[in-house]
Amino acid sequence: MTSAAGKALPSLDKGPLSLRELRDGDRLALLDLLDTIRGRKALVLEADFAAPLSLLVEASTLREHGVELFGVLGDGSALASQLEDREIRQVVYLLHTRLESVHAAVAHVAQCRRLCSSPLEFAWLVIPRVVSLAPRMLERAGLLADVTLLPTPLSWIPLDEDLISLELPDVFREWTADGDPSSLHELASALSSLQQRFGAVARIKAKGTAAVEVAGLLGRMRREQGSEGPAVGQSGIDGMILMDRSVDIVSPACTQLTYEGLLEETMGIRCGQVVLESEGGRKVHGLNSSDAVFVETRDKFYMDARRWINETLRTIQQFRDQGIHSADISALRGFVSELRDKFVRIPLHTSLIEQLAASLASPGFAARQKVEAGLLDGGDELPAILDLMYTGEGAAAVLRLLCLYCAVHGGIPRKAYDGLRRDFLNTYGHEHLLTLAALQRAGLVDRRESRRSAFPLVREAFGLLAQEEGAGADATPDIHFTYAGYAPLSVRVVQAALSGSGWGGVEAALGALPGPTAELAQGVGPEGQPTTRTDRGPLLGGGGAAPAGVDLGTGARRPLVLVVYVGGVTAAEVAALRWLAAQRRVPCDFLVATTGVVSGRSLVQEFMPPGG
Incomplete structure (x- = not known):
């Protein structure tokens, strides 16, 4: 250990x-x-x-x-x-x-x-x-x-101040490809224990088959507890949104471009820890909110994070080289209190930024980014994906792009599917026959049926892409920065859930996404027994959506919404949720709960043989 x-x-x-x-x-x-x-x-x-x-x-x-x-x-x-x-x-x-x-x-x-x-x-x-x-x-x-x-x-492993995880591996594959619901029961049990500790959540919204299943299990567990179950109205959590990972495959399939997300993409972060090689061997470094540099940079677009680190380093060096002999005592105290912790961590993050720069400069990274951008715009990038496969790109990277292609276009053209499958097996080995079969059962890589893809409708209804005409200096900032022009769909669904009664007018687009929806209210019956009923009222408050940035209730604190990702959440999605709360774009703060923190690479690797 x-x-x-x-x-x-x-x-x-x-x-x-x-x-x-x-x-x-x-x-x-x-x-x-x-x-x-x-x-x-x-x-x-x-x-x-x-x-x-x-x-x-x-x-x-x-x-x-x-x-x-x-x-x-x-x-x-x-x-x-x-x-x-x-x-x-x-x-x-x-x-x-x-x-x-x-x-x-x-x-x-x-x-x-x-x-x-x-x-x-x-x-x-x-x-x-x-x-x-x-x-x-x-x-x-x-x-x-x-x-x-x-x-x-x-149950829950607190990864940071606003992020808890069950750290269960392979949940997404077990549910989607293997049909094993045990992880959903484990998640519902963990949410039940959270309610036992902090009180029952009054209202719940869920999107996706697994999310609705967990919501149902959670209600059943509370009813089985009877009078010993947690009371409603005494919770530190004011609302809950359950999100099935299957609803949004596009976000993990794209490359995350926040500082933390890119570290996960290129080096792998496990439970807020990154392992680096050094002269003395492998060394584990913690990356969480206790790191004065990381807490400032983790959720920034990686170029902004790099700029912040460089500017902070210059500030420290200038003070040390020019001002330390002429500064008065109060200035020295200010330096110690404000920059000491950052000074200790700057060397680590300077090294990480340099390693990221080397990864970003590789031809493969630029080629994958180009394919992703083309797919999000609706282009047919299948020839480009095949070129990457033929020129030596790794199996996981190619499968990830194929997942994105299928999510955007509704599947691979029937005429091309069999040839692609044959070439993939010849390139990467026939042990991946089971990989492709599992991805097909999960609905991630499959033939295109006659129906048209719903992604263009979803893209427009949820404003997933930053418009070129709004990309100038006067553009209103938004969460598109997390993927350099793409706003994570799952976070847009969270915003819709918070918009008031129903889903904020995007019901048609929401219905085009995989899986059902549920809107539930937890309460108490006339004899004191726990109840769960369908309720299409607003998630927060009783009279409709609160203006962004305005506290509800007494105003003593902002409401807290628990966002639960069934099947994994990416660092970029967490960054987007933090940004919305910090900028008062939503009337609440967020606590994110998940079965695990994932990336497109790790999600695809759930379906691959060990070492594949």
């Missing part, structure tokens, strides 16, 4: 809703569970859960509670050898109730039992609760009597 030491964590008490107790509560629950397992122990994690866990509890704290060895699911031979050498008999697994994780844990337990001469005791800490899958697979392997199963009520 990677320790969080040296990587400052966000305070979690400076956002629209204090999340510190959420993190502290989960940390204490986990440590208390570990303490019930006496003695020295090894902790085995899912490979992709080490980074999220480091945001909850540091490795040093786990060691204080008896954890002496760390391992990951997979080949258990190395851990078995260490267990023997250090005479550790307790092996604890922290895992989610997912088929792949449970299957890997069963194999890992069997291997450790076989390779260790001394008897071992196994415990599974199952997130968030023990379901029938785990004991059934253990019984089938003859291991049920050897493993203690303990429910572990971990």
Whole structure:
């Protein structure tokens, strides 16, 4: 496990809703569970859960509670050898109730039992609760009597002051291609626990099949809680918008052009952490709101972020070189208080900007950008995509552009589909036969049917593209900067949901997008029982939409809307939501919740074989 030491964590008490107790509560629950397992122990994690866990509890704290060895699911031979050498008999697994994780844990337990001469005791800490899958697979392997199963009520990982995530991998593929709804149940359960902590949300709007499904599950869970369920009207959250990732494939398929988004595109950011190579080996750097430079630049268009970093660096250098000997005490104090934290972080971000510049200068990046721009304008860029494939572009990049092509044009022309599929397999390997089949089941890469694409209607109704005539100095700023001219569709849907009763007059375009809509109100029946009913009233307030930037209610605070992305959210979409709230373009602040932070690359890789 990677320790969080040296990587400052966000305070979690400076956002629209204090999340510190959420993190502290989960940390204490986990440590208390570990303490019930006496003695020295090894902790085995899912490979992709080490980074999220480091945001909850540091490795040093786990060691204080008896954890002496760390391992990951997979080949258990190395851990078995260490267990023997250090005479550790307790092996604890922290895992989610997912088929792949449970299957890997069963194999890992069997291997450790076989390779260790001394008897071992196994415990599974199952997130968030023990379901029938785990004991059934253990019984089938003859291991049920050897493993203690303990429910572990971990759910949200606070990534920053206004962003929480379940950090569940492959949710989008499981739901769209595999038809597995387990992740939707897990999300609904996590939202239910959030309501238990902060109170029930009065009104909910949902768009997309998965989003409507989660909204229904959430209402059912609250009704099953009866009088013990959370009360309405006592919530720190005033409204909830659920967004199915399938509704908007265009946004993740395009290249993000905010500073944080571009870092994710080129280097990969995992749980607010980026790994860089240095002379001493790999080093993990935290990127979140505790970083005085990153908090100022992360949501800017990357060129604006670069300009800000360069100007700040010049300011610091000028003060140090020219003003430090002549400055009075008050000026020195101002320098220390305002620039000290930025000065410490500037070298890291200068290095990151230089690495980004090298990536942006590559011919492949410019070619992909040209194809994306042409597709958003409605052009047929299939020949250009094929050229990229024939000239050595990676499989993930080509699939990403094909997803964008299908989202814009409603699919690949039938006459071209079979030839493209054949050439793709010949170029990248026939192991991608399953990749293409999964993408087809998910509706991401498929033949074009006779119906026309709805994207031109959607593009115009939601104002997705910055108009050329409005691109001058007098243009009204908008969220198009996140993709250099394209406003993320999912954020436009959020704006429509906030516009008053219904969906702000874009119902026709909204109906052309995949999946149904739902508008629900949570309340209490005459006998005190929780109720959920259809309600087409405004998400916030009772009498219609509030003017942008005007507080509702008492005016003591701006309303808070929880925006839930089912299947993943991109950094650029989060940046757009932050910008709308900061500029008072919407009558609320946002807390973003998601199953995971994704990019077009990571979304496509969910459908590809490991290492593909």
